[in-house]
Amino acid sequence: MATFKHISSKNADYGAAEQYLTFEHDEFTMKPTLDGNGRLLPRDDYRISSLNCGDEDFAIACMRSNLKYGKNQKREDVKSHHYIISFDPRDAPDNGLTVDRAQALGEEFCKTHFPGHQALVCTHPDGHNHSGNIHVHIVINSLRIAEVPLLPYMERPADTREGCKHRCTDAAMEYFKAEVMEMCHRESLYQIDLLNGSKNRITEREYWAKRKGQAALDKENASQAATGEPPKQTKFETDKEKLRRTIRAALSSAVSFEDFSGKLLQQGVTVKESRGRLSYLTPDRTKPITARKLGDDFDRAAVLEALTINAQNAARAAETPLPKQEYPRSIKDRLQRNKAVINAPKQDGVQRMVDIAAKKAEGKGRGYEKWATLHNLKQMAATVSVYEESGFSSPEELKAVLAAASTELHETTGKLKAVESTLREKKDLQKQLLAYIKTKPARDGLRAQKTEKARRAYREQHESDFIIAESAARYFKAQGITKLPSSKTLQAEIEQLTKAKNALYNEYREKKENVRELQTVKSNLDKILRREPERGKGRENER
Structure with missing residues (x-):
């Protein structure tokens, strides 16, 4: 199941992006890993290529273009955009995904959706958490060095012009996610629905907070184990994880919104509704956490649906239950046991029996x-x-x-x-x-011409536009x-x-x-x- 992420960077050092892609970095501090002599350690395996940089280095080409067009000179300017396509770890053994094939898919994706931008495309065979997921990094200079066709995610004329900057809007991210899903479908790779929300929405910041917290907790437990003390806690939870657990516990037994609010208030959590959206305020915070930042399971629609189901179940339980009729197991029960969406066929199960006589006739020993x-x-x-x-x-x-x-x-x-x-x-x-x-613009300009001679001259001047329009x-x-x-x-x-x-x-x-x-x-x-x-x-x- 491929995922898609975007990171914007205001770092004027374009070489830092290439250094991160080609050398080992500490996963927590993001600082380069050095050997005993203080030299950078190159990554064991990667594929990297540059696009629209000519014969120059990516960093030099980007800085030269920025100076030419007078862009990305201020500290607050977004200098580059970093997109990451992470493939499912099962794609390698099940679907034959290799680093070279992923690199080719990344280059094709970059050429199709980021034309006119100087770019680096780099593929790593494994994630930082050693999950085995092949992933592709696409780093583009925010400045466009050539005029490009109007793509579906572009909303303004400036989005196609030379010397203007790339914008990663919400509509653009929706489009890119749809294209990643289309690519996975075309290449027969595992996929998930990226266009719909997530039950638990884990941001990049929360993910790294959990990783760092778990590492610190493991270190503390190791020191306690050395002295013979039993660990008090083995799994680290972020504040958002604790809040999700508290909300789910209250939601599992509540039958109305008032009941739900009261159960949360007993745990010190205040639920608020504003403009049809829910937010949750914990005792240690002054600003509430919106349901959108927690996940789709915690928004107003999902909460009301769960409360309605709880109320219906409570009403049924109050009624006198009828004796349950037992039915024999059938093939239909087995085939319809899992109606949820399955992303890939099973790899186990019954296999065909071998015709031994026929194989011996072929010369098998x-x-x-x-x-x-x-x-x-x-x-x-x-x-x-x-x-x-x-x-x-x-x-x-x-x-x-x-x-x-x-x-x-x-x-x-x-x-x-x-x-x-x-x-x-x-x-x-x-x-x-x-x-x-x-x-x-070319068609409007033709209508503005007053004489036939002017129209002919104008049409000849913009002949390519009229060929496309016709x-x-x-x-x-x-x-x-x-x-x-x-x-x-x-x-x-x-x-x-x-x-x-x-x-x-x-x-x-x-x-x-x-x-x-x-x-x-x-x-x-x-x-x-x-x-x-x-x-x-x-x-x-x-x-």
Whole structure:
């Protein structure tokens, strides 16, 4: 599941960014790690490349451009933007993600979304917490050194002009996250929905506060263990983590907002509502913490929904319960056990049995025969276990369930292809629309010309703009579009379609895995049923 982060920097030393990417740094102090002779230690493994820097070093190229355009000369100016794409640790073993492949994806992402900017793209094979996640750093000079096309996340004409600066707005971050999700889907990598909020929103500051606090606590516990004292606490919690735990405890038993507020007040926490938003004030603070900074589970809508469910459960519990009817376990129960979104197919489960006779005919030896015999025994036991666990009464019932699952998979595939087709059409329309919008100054200028001679001269002078505008107009006519949509509306539709496509893709992968497992069980069961008479015949001959 790839994640996407952004950090803006006001540091005028562009070389510090490259030094961080290529040399070891302490994860807490962010200072360079030195060897015994006081020299910098290079990182063990990384890939790095620069874009739009010519033959110069990244830092020199950036400073030269800043002087040329007179930008980034003040202390408060944002000098660079640092974007980080972190891939799931499972992508390397499961999906074949390598450092070189991640570097190529990062360079492509940078060229597509940050054209005209001097940039560094660097890929590291592991995170600072040694989780094994490959991640790509993209550092760009905030100054743009060339005019670029109008991209979907850009909102002003200055966002495309040479000599102007890059702006990372909320709309831009939403767009970048959607593009990262699209990239993961295209490359068959693990993914999560980055466009929706997080139940627990952990900021960069809180993450590092927890890491440093845990390190200090471990050090203190180690010193106490040396003297024989038992540790009082082993897990460090930030103030926000404690507040989340307190809110969840109150929310688990409250049946109304007044009840919820009263339970929090008993713990010293005051909940406030302003303009439809909740905030929480702890005794040690003068400024409340907003629900947005804690996570989606703590905003007004989520709290009221949880309280409503608690009230309904309390009402049901007050009623006389009916005797619960027990149903036998069936394949439908097993297949529908987990309805939550699954990001990737399972890697374990029943495997197909090997046709030993056919493999021996191909020239396999006794070593392979011994392994295949043991493998078939294991898969035979696993097949029987799944068959009984699923509640099948006959092979015909298994065949019927497999046919139904295959039909559902085919329907989901059709829906996914339809959404993908619509998404492609919307993106093509967006591309033509953005190109057409960019030619508006040229088209307005043509209307301002008074004479035919002036119009011809003006048209020749801006010939490229009119070629683009006419091409876009032909596209709109071919598609039967008489009224152009707004770029914001179109971008919102693309984001919704991206969400729908990701949800359908996850459903497709889940159903595909279910069909594969059922096919494997059916194939193994057919082999078992065919072999049983042969075994009986062999025993009779032995007698």
